[in-house]
Every structure is written in structure tokens, then in C-alpha cells.
Amino acid sequence: MKTKSTRKAFTLIEILIVVGILALLMGLTTQMLSTVSANQGRAKARTDLALIASALESFASKYGGYPRVNSNGDEKKAGADVYKCLAGKMVLRVDDGQIIMSDVGTNRKPLVDVSKLTICDPDDQYLQNVDPEKNGVYFSDPWNEPYLYFFDTTSYVTNEENTSWRSPSFILMSKGADMKAEDVKSMYTTGIVPDDDEYRLPEQNIDNILYGRDD
Secondary structure (H helix, E strand, O other): OOOOOOOOOOOHHHHHHHHHHHHHHHHHHHHHHHHHHHHHHHHHHHHHHHHHHHHHHHHHHHHOOOOOOOOOOOHHHHHHHHHHHHOOOEEEEEEOOEEEEEEOOOOOOOOOOHHHOEEEEOOEOOOOOOOOOOOOOEEEOOOOOEOEEEEOOOOOOOOOOOOOOOOOOEEEEEOOOOOOOOOHHHHHHHOOOOOHHHHOOOHHHOOOEEEOOOO
């Protein structure tokens, strides 16, 4: 005579073990995706910075100098000025021996393909399909923060050893995934980014991406 088989139910301990394993796998997956996303962001930022740097070199060749951006530490305003320079809306000229940044009434040929860069609205940095003609827009990094541009106001010695500058003119920067940077306002004032060992000491500067340094 055959006996009816009964199916043994999961015990509470077995259920907890399964839930624990699933939670662990989800945590590992999330961490892996976050790492991939951060790495992709850094790669995109480096590509953007190289593109902007090339356009700045073109600006210097055309007007005899690099943009003089001084916005009293206002990152978005400084970013907007750099955008105008590279989009053909602002030029550098000399008036009575003084270097002046001047808006132009008619747009000139852009020095960079703006379609290859992300443009942010100063009023809503997460807005999609930003109007490139709107006043105040700026090029943004993958974390929707403006790329920072620091003009070197110090004299440059070409035979100086261990210089922090790859270019005698500017440094470009992204704040990185944490969207934080220390001493940015003083950099705008002085045009100088500290030596790398000193610059990287604050925790919020560790992930910053610099273009124009020997590191």
C-alpha cells in the first residue's frame, strides 16, 4: 500500500538564510554597478576636459591669450564665461594696454563642438534639452557640476623643474562623484592649484579630476 508523501515546508531558519543571501547578492550587485558608473563618469570627464582644453588652446591661438575668468568664486558664472568663449560669444581684446573679455553681438564660429559636451541650465542643473543659447549655461561634468577653469596669473618659468603645470596657462577640474572640492574660491583668486600632495589632503579632493597637472 502506497503512503501519501508530504512535502516538507521551509523552516524559518532556512527562509532567513535565503533572504540573507539575496540581500548580500543585491548589495554586491549595487556596489559593482556603482563602481562601473563612477568609472564611466571619470572616463567621460577626462574626455570632456581634453576637448575643452583643446578649444582653450584654439582660443589662445586666435585671440593671443587664454580667457581671463574672474567671477569671485561663482563657479556657475565662471563656467558660463568659459562656455561663451568657446561657443563664439565672447572674445579677448586689448584696449589701451588692458586685456578685456568682451561679449560679441554676433556669434562667431564655435571653437568646440558643443553637441559633444553636456550643457547645464544654471537654474536647474538636471533639466534635459537645455537651450544652448540661454544666458548663463555652462559645460557640466557627468555629475551635473560645472567644469572649473583656473587661469594662472603667476609668471611661468619654462626651465623650472617639478612644475605643477603641464600648460603655462590654466588648469581644468571636475569635482568628481562626491561633487565636492576645497579651496576653490582661493584658486579662482590666485589662479594657482596647490601642489598635488597638499591638494589631495582634504578628503573631498581625493576624487577630483584635474587636467593640466603632471599627476
